[in-house]
Amino acid sequence: MRGTSLLVPLLAVAALGCGKKTTSFHHCANDSECAANQVCFPDGCGNLAQGLRVEIIPNAREALYAQDFVVGTLANKQDFTLAGASTIQGALQQLIDGQVGTAYPRSVSIQALGESTLIPGVVRSFELGAARATYVLPVATGTYSLLANATEEPLPPIQLDTRVIVSMGEAARADVLFPSSTSLSRIDGHLFIEGLPPTADRSMLVQAFDPNTQRPLSQRAAVDPCGAGCPRLGQFQLQVAPSTSRLVVRASPVNSDAIVPRKSFPISLPTGPVILELGAFGSAVAVTGTLRTSSGDPLPGATVYLEEEVTGGGSFRTQTGVSSSTGSFSLTALLTAVGRSATLWAFPPPESACGILSAPVPVIGPADLGAFFCKAKVQVHGLVHLPSGADAVGIQVTAQPISSTPGYPLPSNLVRGVTDSAGMYTLYLDPAVYRLDFVPGGTRPRFSRFVTILGELADSGFKPVEVESISLSNGRRLTGTLYFAATAGTNSPVAALASIRFFRLSTDAIAPASVLLAETVSDQAGTYSVILPAR
């Protein structure tokens, strides 16, 4: 016993001596760490039949969107009965002369943004392009914020104060009431670029936003360009709800590739005509540079752009460029304001060993910014075993970025790997919190764990990270049939080619609120089959 207790710290010291950092999962690693009737889920040990949620999408093309279920079963067969379409519907009205209930006759676009009520974290959004007087928007079950936008006149956008909860097969009602046109507060003003109205090649838009919530308070309005003789001198007009007292007007170019900054102007109401000035941000300048790996080799295929604060108080983001085979890039920028920040961002291609690069680079004129050396990503490796203890060979491993860690941006790409003949996988990751998914196939279930890659610096680059080894779970096959209720109004009694996803609610504070356990598609007879974890 004494020999073993000495051996553990010695091994740890040996590992540190190699520059490795061993990291654990946020919770348990293997089922053996859990009670006899529990499984080690991504968020910790849990009962097999608790916290399971199921999302079924019968047929999105036919507007039969997701329906959610709670299941608590250890049975081998689980049928589901689906309802017909769920909708949000209501009247589109306008307050005229104090009279509510006047049907709004012009076109309105409707947007419902929300998430599943039963499976938190599963985001859902639905849109209706044009409705008049009334609307019917098919949606998935869930809890939604509703936005309505009059598209034929500049009424302020409407966001309903209360969230709309939609249940299976239900028609949830949400009426929309636009204010009367005559009651709106109007903001008249002029926008100037270095004292002059915007020219046609620098066309500008303005829009009012809530300074606290950043919600749009007006529609976007064009600034009149400088025409022959500039008769209208860059005029614009915005209309906001009568109760509005404070807002921010944001000015931005119409053409996304225009070399013009964006700028925000705080305004209190009521106000007379306002003068908004973008300031003397100067002319475009060409900057170049070269991206290199930590060993000095060229880094091709990286997406590059520059964000900066410019003279006059606006902000500017260049168009994105891509580094060439020699690692060189060129961007068209504006001069950075004295004492203000500018950041060069470079996102290497997913297969590159280079990590995301950000560097402070003020632009003071046309220049070659020089060479930028990326840090190598963190080398992350670990072992995967079968429940028998044997090495798990050829298992697909993917790392899904979940949230950022201090000092590093959230990566956007999945990273993949496969276990080798010794059951070891090696991934190259930027620092972040990841969900590692192991997909063995066959009769073994998908297996996920959360892990934080902090990115501890070594002499050159990051310390390699060894992840705690795992043993895959045993699996149990769950089958069943997806039926439509008689009231669903569908032609078929079963849901063919429906998507089914099984989730577990997560208690991990920095992970998504629900974690995917299994997914499949029903066959033509509406029958499905999935593999779930078992002891």
Added chain:
Amino acid sequence: MQPVPAAQNRPPTIVEQQALPARVVHTGNGAGCRLNFSLKVSDPDLGDTLFVRWWAYMTFDPTQLPQNEQIIQPDTPGSEIRNTSAVWNIDLSGPGNPFPLDGAYAVEALVADGPLIGRDPQPRTVDGTLVTTYAVSYVWVVVVQTGPCP
């Protein structure tokens, strides 16, 4: 005796019933703005590995590098419609946001039953015979406007 027919490959398809979200999406780009694209893919050749590439662009450029990639392995037992979805989850408030500017973008998923070089599926060997491989794509329109997501 007729000779054994040459090995053939059949193309993959996209299960349009399960493509999400709807074809046209309007979104802000502030904190909390996320878009989750997903679709199911089908291939009658149950053993085919499927290769998925994702792009977001304002103007089509055949040389643009993919912004996300995914490999969907065959299911065991084999299933024509693959259990694993092709997915691209996007955080519009992050520095890696593929929709950096206001305006209309196309989001394209390209699914092939052979390895892709650029957008071109490469021939592969089936039973000792080099066979043609195929690619299909699905496109969403994403309209981005500065602002938050409720």
